Amino acid sequence: MDFVLIQFLTGLSNASALFLIASGLTVIFGVTRIVNFAHGSFYMLGAYLAWTIVRAFWDWGGREPYLFVLGVLAAAVVVGLIGVAMEMTLLRRIYRAPELFQLLATFGVVLMIQDATLAIWGPEDLPLPRPPWLRAFIDIAGSRFPRYDLILAIIGPVVLALLWLLFHRTRFGILVRAATQDREMVAALGVDQKKLFSGVFFLGSALAGLGGALVLPSQSANLQMDLSIIAEAFVVVVVGGMGSVTGAFLASLLIAEVQAFGIVLLPKITLVLVFLVMAAVLMVRPYGLLGKPQAHARAASGAVEPTLRPAPNILGLAGLAALLIAASAPFWAGAYAITVLIELAVFVLFAASLHLMMGPGGVVSFGHAAYFGLGAYGAALGLRYLALPMEAGLVAAPLFAGFFGVVFGVFVVRLSGVYLAMLTLAFAQIVWAATFQWVDVTGGDNGILGVWPSAWAADKSVYLWLALALCIGGTLLLRRFVFSPFGYGLRAARDSELRAEAIGLDTARLRLAAFAIAAAAAGLAGGVYAYAKGSVFPTYISIPKSVDALLMVLLGGVQTVTGPIVGAIAYHGLFVGILQATAYWRAALGLAIVVLVLAFPQGIAGFARDRWERARGLEAA
Amino acid sequence: MSAPVLEAVSLEKRFGGVHAVAGVSFRVAAGEMLALIGPNGAGKSTCFNLVNGQLRADGGEVRLGGQSLAGLRPRAIWRLGVGRTFQITATFASMTVRENVQMALISHRRMLWSFLARATDQFRAEAEALLAQVGMAEQAGRPCGVLAYGDLKRLELAIALANDPKLLLMDEPTAGMAPKERTALMDLTRGIVRARGLACLFTEHDMDVVFGQADRIIVMNRGRLIAEGTADQVRNDPAVREVYLGSGATSGGH
Amino acid sequence: MRITRRGVLAASAATLAAPALVRAQGTQPIRIGEINSYTTLPAFTVPYRNGWQLRVEQINAAGGVLGRPLEVVWRDDAGRPQDAVRLAGELLDNERVDLLAGSFFSHIGLAVADFALQRKRLFVASEPLTDALVWEKGNRYTFRLRPSTYMQAAMLVEEAAKLPAKRWVTVSPNYEYGQSAVKWFKQLLSAKRPDVEFVAEQWPALGRIDAGATVQALAQARPEAIYNVTFGPDLTNFVRQGNTRGLFERRSVVSLLTGEPEYLDPLADETPEGWIVTGYPWDQINTPEHTAFRDAYRARFNDYPRLGTVVGYDTISAIAEGIRKAGTVDNEKVIDAMKGIPFTSPFGAVTFRALDHQATLGAYVGKTALKNNKGTMVDWRYADGANYLPPDDEVRRMRPQGA
Numbered sequence A: 001m002d003f004v005l006i007q008f009l010t011g012l013s014n015a016s017a018l019f020l021i022a023s024g025l026t027v028i029f030g031v032t033r034i035v036n037f038a039h040g041s042f043y044m045l046g047a048y049l050a051w052t053i054v055r056a057f058w059d060w061g062g063r064e065p066y067l068f069v070l071g072v073l074a075a076a077v078v079v080g081l082i083g084v085a086m087e088m089t090l091l092r093r094i095y096r097a098p099e100l101f102q103l104l105a106t107f108g109v110v111l112m113i114q115d116a117t118l119a120i121w122g123p124e125d126l127p128l129p130r131p132p133w134l135r136a137f138i139d140i141a142g143s144r145f146p147r148y149d150l151i152l153a154i155i156g157p158v159v160l161a162l163l164w165l166l167f168h169r170t171r172f173g174i175l176v177r178a179a180t181q182d183r184e185m186v187a188a189l190g191v192d193q194k195k196l197f198s199g200v201f202f203l204g205s206a207l208a209g210l211g212g213a214l215v216l217p218s219q220s221a222n223l224q225m226d227l228s229i230i231a232e233a234f235v236v237v238v239v240g241g242m243g244s245v246t247g248a249f250l251a252s253l254l255i256a257e258v259q260a261f262g263i264v265l266l267p268k269i270t271l272v273l274v275f276l277v278m279a280a281v282l283m284v285r286p287y288g289l290l291g292k293p294q295a296h297a298r299a300a301s302g303a304v305e306p307t308l309r310p311a312p313n314i315l316g317l318a319g320l321a322a323l324l325i326a327a328s329a330p331f332w333a334g335a336y337a338i339t340v341l342i343e344l345a346v347f348v349l350f351a352a353s354l355h356l357m358m359g360p361g362g363v364v365s366f367g368h369a370a371y372f373g374l375g376a377y378g379a380a381l382g383l384r385y386l387a388l389p390m391e392a393g394l395v396a397a398p399l400f401a402g403f404f405g406v407v408f409g410v411f412v413v414r415l416s417g418v419y420l421a422m423l424t425l426a427f428a429q430i431v432w433a434a435t436f437q438w439v440d441v442t443g444g445d446n447g448i449l450g451v452w453p454s455a456w457a458a459d460k461s462v463y464l465w466l467a468l469a470l471c472i473g474g475t476l477l478l479r480r481f482v483f484s485p486f487g488y489g490l491r492a493a494r495d496s497e498l499r500a501e502a503i504g505l506d507t508a509r510l511r512l513a514a515f516a517i518a519a520a521a522a523g524l525a526g527g528v529y530a531y532a533k534g535s536v537f538p539t540y541i542s543i544p545k546s547v548d549a550l551l552m553v554l555l556g557g558v559q560t561v562t563g564p565i566v567g568a569i570a571y572h573g574l575f576v577g578i579l580q581a582t583a584y585w586r587a588a589l590g591l592a593i594v595v596l597v598l599a600f601p602q603g604i605a606g607f608a609r610d611r612w613e614r615a616r617g618l619e620a621a
Numbered sequence B: 001m002s003a004p005v006l007e008a009v010s011l012e013k014r015f016g017g018v019h020a021v022a023g024v025s026f027r028v029a030a031g032e033m034l035a036l037i038g039p040n041g042a043g044k045s046t047c048f049n050l051v052n053g054q055l056r057a058d059g060g061e062v063r064l065g066g067q068s069l070a071g072l073r074p075r076a077i078w079r080l081g082v083g084r085t086f087q088i089t090a091t092f093a094s095m096t097v098r099e100n101v102q103m104a105l106i107s108h109r110r111m112l113w114s115f116l117a118r119a120t121d122q123f124r125a126e127a128e129a130l131l132a133q134v135g136m137a138e139q140a141g142r143p144c145g146v147l148a149y150g151d152l153k154r155l156e157l158a159i160a161l162a163n164d165p166k167l168l169l170m171d172e173p174t175a176g177m178a179p180k181e182r183t184a185l186m187d188l189t190r191g192i193v194r195a196r197g198l199a200c201l202f203t204e205h206d207m208d209v210v211f212g213q214a215d216r217i218i219v220m221n222r223g224r225l226i227a228e229g230t231a232d233q234v235r236n237d238p239a240v241r242e243v244y245l246g247s248g249a250t251s252g253g254h
Numbered sequence C: 001m002r003i004t005r006r007g008v009l010a011a012s013a014a015t016l017a018a019p020a021l022v023r024a025q026g027t028q029p030i031r032i033g034e035i036n037s038y039t040t041l042p043a044f045t046v047p048y049r050n051g052w053q054l055r056v057e058q059i060n061a062a063g064g065v066l067g068r069p070l071e072v073v074w075r076d077d078a079g080r081p082q083d084a085v086r087l088a089g090e091l092l093d094n095e096r097v098d099l100l101a102g103s104f105f106s107h108i109g110l111a112v113a114d115f116a117l118q119r120k121r122l123f124v125a126s127e128p129l130t131d132a133l134v135w136e137k138g139n140r141y142t143f144r145l146r147p148s149t150y151m152q153a154a155m156l157v158e159e160a161a162k163l164p165a166k167r168w169v170t171v172s173p174n175y176e177y178g179q180s181a182v183k184w185f186k187q188l189l190s191a192k193r194p195d196v197e198f199v200a201e202q203w204p205a206l207g208r209i210d211a212g213a214t215v216q217a218l219a220q221a222r223p224e225a226i227y228n229v230t231f232g233p234d235l236t237n238f239v240r241q242g243n244t245r246g247l248f249e250r251r252s253v254v255s256l257l258t259g260e261p262e263y264l265d266p267l268a269d270e271t272p273e274g275w276i277v278t279g280y281p282w283d284q285i286n287t288p289e290h291t292a293f294r295d296a297y298r299a300r301f302n303d304y305p306r307l308g309t310v311v312g313y314d315t316i317s318a319i320a321e322g323i324r325k326a327g328t329v330d331n332e333k334v335i336d337a338m339k340g341i342p343f344t345s346p347f348g349a350v351t352f353r354a355l356d357h358q359a360t361l362g363a364y365v366g367k368t369a370l371k372n373n374k375g376t377m378v379d380w381r382y383a384d385g386a387n388y389l390p391p392d393d394e395v396r397r398m399r400p401q402g403a
Helices: A002-032 A039-061 A065-089 A101-121 A147-169 A171-181 A183-188 A193-218 A225-240 A245-265 A267-284 A313-327 A335-358 A369-386 A390-412 A417-437 A460-482 A485-495 A497-502 A507-533 A543-556 A563-581 A585-599 A604-615 B044-052 B074-079 B097-108 B124-133 B149-161 B179-196 B207-213 B231-235 B238-245 B247-251 C008-017 C042-061 C081-093 C106-119 C149-160 C176-192 C211-220 C232-245 C261-270 C288-301 C307-326 C331-338 C392-398
Strands: A137-140 A143-146 A448-451 A534-536 B006-015 B018-028 B033-037 B059-064 B082-085 B167-171 B199-203 B216-221 B224-229 C030-036 C070-076 C099-102 C123-125 C142-144 C167-171 C197-202 C225-228 C252-259 C276-279 C342-345 C348-351 C363-371 C374-383
Touching: A002 A039, A002 A137, A002 A143, A002 A147, A002 A171, A002 A193, A002 A225, A002 A245, A002 C211, A039 A065, A039 A101, A039 A193, A039 A225, A065 A193, A101 A225, A101 A543, A101 A585, A137 A147, A143 A147, A143 C211, A143 C232, A147 A171, A147 A193, A147 A245, A171 A183, A171 A193, A183 A193, A193 C232, A225 A245, A225 A267, A225 A417, A225 A543, A245 A267, A245 C211, A267 A390, A267 A417, A313 A335, A313 A460, A335 A460, A335 A507, A335 A543, A335 A563, A335 C081, A369 A390, A369 A417, A369 A448, A369 A507, A369 A534, A369 A543, A390 A417, A390 A507, A417 A543, A448 A507, A448 C106, A460 A485, A460 A507, A485 A497, A485 A507, A485 B097, A497 A507, A497 B074, A507 A534, A507 C081, A534 C081, A534 C106, A543 A563, A543 A585, A543 A604, A563 A585, A563 A604, A563 C070, A563 C081, B006 B044, B018 B033, B018 B044, B018 B059, B018 B199, B018 B224, B033 B044, B033 B179, B033 B207, B044 B167, B044 B199, B074 B082, B082 B149, B097 B124, B097 B149, B124 B149, B149 B167, B149 B179, B167 B179, B179 B199, B179 B207, B207 B231, B216 B231, B216 B238, B224 B231, B224 B238, C030 C042, C030 C081, C030 C307, C042 C070, C042 C261, C042 C288, C042 C307, C070 C081, C070 C307, C081 C099, C081 C106, C099 C106, C099 C307, C106 C123, C106 C142, C106 C176, C123 C307, C149 C176, C149 C225, C149 C252, C149 C276, C149 C363, C167 C176, C167 C211, C197 C211, C211 C232, C232 C261, C252 C261, C252 C363, C261 C276, C261 C307, C261 C374, C276 C374, C288 C307, C307 C331, C307 C342
Parallel strands: B033 B199, B033 B216, B082 B167, B167 B199, C030 C070, C030 C099, C099 C123, C123 C142, C167 C197, C167 C225, C225 C252, C252 C276
Antiparallel strands: A137 A143, A448 A534, B006 B018, B006 B059, B216 B224, C276 C363, C342 C348, C363 C374
16 A cells, blocks of 8 residues: 555654664663763754754855765764763763762753753754755655655664674774673773773764754754653663664664554554553563663672661751751741742652662662652542542542552563663653643643642641651651661662572562552652642653652662652752752753762762761771 | 482473483482582583572472472572572672571561561571571671671571571582681581581582582482482492593593 | 842742841832743743843833832743742742733643632733633633634634635644644634534644654545644644645645744745744734834844744733733732723734633734745734634633632
């Protein structure tokens, strides 16, 4: 059928663009184990730079195809150099930090690049004028098919072939492949890791830049490009198998074709479709299509988990003092301060709930906002359809989120490492899309309004005390869990699965329980948040919200129980302060994150703990 | 001989075309130390993992006190009274020495799913008593991650004893240790096995340890049992000499 | 005018502990708290900010309102309703603003409107389009300036009904705005033209259109006319694929908002010709009000006005008029004064309807064309918003009691 052929070809050209981005991401991950959030930003920079460079070339030598090609390549090279700059100035300093800490740094870079791009290129979308040869089409089965799209469709396989040659026929490529398999061995053989990593960052970033430059003729350079592509790029990398370039190619084909035909069959759920495909692939193949299990990913990071000690008394006293100050705020602070304190209480519980999984559980979630949002929606939907009052809503919130925590957790705990994290992201995106697009039930992006507290708690001060009681109470309960036999069992499963099973621990069930508890706690935080704001929106579930939670935990320090509390207060306080202080809050916040990452590679609380223990001559692992 | 604690009957395991374990049978009695030896690739580790539940046998059966272990996972086998140590020590690095043992005791006493108790308060005295047995009492409060390797091995032994096992499985218990430490650890083990009336199955590379400590030895080669007996019997077994010393050794007596 | 900005350190310390400053009346400025998505949607909100800034300067130069100057304290909501609501609280409690204004995204407008209801403060929603803001979720404290989704769809339906086309397809971003825009269009067009049928619909995810496949799927339905709601980068992508693949040839296209410079300019030399659009032909409106506005804006910012500029400008005009008529900044009195208040926009005379607090600001309906390799509007006319609203009874039914 002609239509099928055309749609298939369209899918192929989309697959090429997707492959370029994903291949760069997968190469970088394979060698350096860095989840590079800034990859989408490099894609965006590729488009903007191509817009500037190609137009400059055209002004000089006329709108010739070869100048377009040169301009695109030049843009890719410049982006590659920017990637190297990020690796050399920032990431190189923190390779020894715990796994995923680099993610935090790359997120800071994302924010800075957003503002830099806005400052350099301005707010308006920048389209590249298309000379006639870029607008040309060829006739395929009676339909007009853009010639440029056909060329794009060919570029994907060509780049794949070039990468294959690079990896199999050059010393650099062979080192890259070897390092993807076993980084320590390559290091032991005397290969200069710094050069290798810089080279890999150049290659990966340049591929992202190339992708951005090549899509420019079919759209425009715009400020939303970075975040709109990054989730999809991660999906492709994970479906293909992390570190596998051929896998990324197959996955981009799969995803692009599913989208091209999904549009025809199920036009309303294209967003969900991609994540459903990813979830399905991971069910069947836990390491993606062509991925291999990561060999001791944790051990490879070189960091041994330190012993968990109960906080020293002085810290407990400080916490109590802080709590008293917060609780007495109505007597000395303004109404706005109370609002901020309520938010801080909520985020402390939110971060603590993620920490239960990330710290003692050793399970990283990239989609923890799903449970925060499900809690908020549990309360709001309860109000909308069952007219639940606040008291019942605050019970419904953790139950609703906990229920989904169990349902999703059953699938999630079967995986490990970054694959697991990506599956949590997939579930979060599915929940997000449901709230965003299922307007009839959830109100869509307009959310559900009028979720206000019961009369007795309507006063801001009373609500602050309620929020403190629930959120800080919840946090203390989670803390108690960490030091309970359950929490020890969870850590045992993380430290050594082999030993844990050999002393009778059901590690999968422990993780599932942790997942459900964390989900319920996040749900409670979401419920308290909903009544504080008076409304719920899909933005509660969006990727940036999940990233916020990660940032709080990592910034505070994943290896201490106090970390998430400190992290939540530091991060949210920083965000609130910067947002209202400067129009360039993204650059300022990004810079602050980067500086904190460099200053405290163990997180703020981790840093304090090290100092404390060193000062007292305590033995640290 | 009393009724065996562990009984393996005609174990079979194939990996693709490789017949890794072919019809292996043996028994271990209470109070007995049985060494499983053989050259590299003989199938020792596979055989060992069939017993502990890490691998599933293609044929044959493993019985503990007469009860079949077929299809049971390692954690279920542990519940039936099997303690283990690993070739490369597996302990909980983020806990102290005492907490490692407490963890095993918590699991053994089915306290795992309690959420409010403090783990460090549970079975403290018992944990310390176990540590004392292996000579680790003084290190109880140290983080496990800083221990010397020999101490980790002792800790593993204490963990393995926490469920009051009937059977102790030790995979290469002395691998990576200095010769002096090896003897000390195995003397300790033998003392405990005798005192508690445990059955102990271990694999080992170090022949001094094997011949010095084992009550009985079984020898594997290419997936089959080729010899069984006391140290002297095995030492003089021509098949064993052939495997270890090559054909020249058997004829070299001339 | 003074835009209040403080240092980071001062902000975080002061906002947490700021004691209530009691401001003396008299020559103290009237403070307007303004919240918008300045970093998320700079293409729209920066011209908007320039617009209100210009109007504030004009009013203050002319002596202010009630003898007091206007001062705008503005905040960036980062595109998130939860932050917008917190900042609204900050503006009221710490900055002691007299009333609230702003917002672009519908969900943020709704969140702030609900907050305004809770706090019983006036909120002049400048840009959000959702109908719910003044109807289903309307409240006493919220006024909305820009013509809503319903109004703009109704303006296009008037033109679409004149087309011979019977087979229609729709393409719209999949979220509340897109879904409402399609729902109203279908409903109103079907009422006027029972003979039309809608044969296919495409719902690309916002900001993630798969343009080639979408265009092909639409073409597959062999429509006679297309109704488009996509905008921004999605629109550029859609138009380029559609141009190359010939989707728009020999077909009528009716397109929401596409004539606004914010969305038309990026199409540049690929602007399709003959699309029926709502928009703002800023270069061709030569009424005295508009010419004065355009000249003043050029003189101040050395740029041409966008639609957002007009919206920002009018927001301040409307607020100033309301306060002037009320003779006080007391919110309840200002609200009563604003019901049915007329004010002058660069587009002409506008009133805030007493019925539902919707302004009768209209939009320009015309056709797209290419001039000097740039998109522009031709054959346009001003569609006064007052003529594109449902009957009063229907509005009353949709709006909550007592709002």
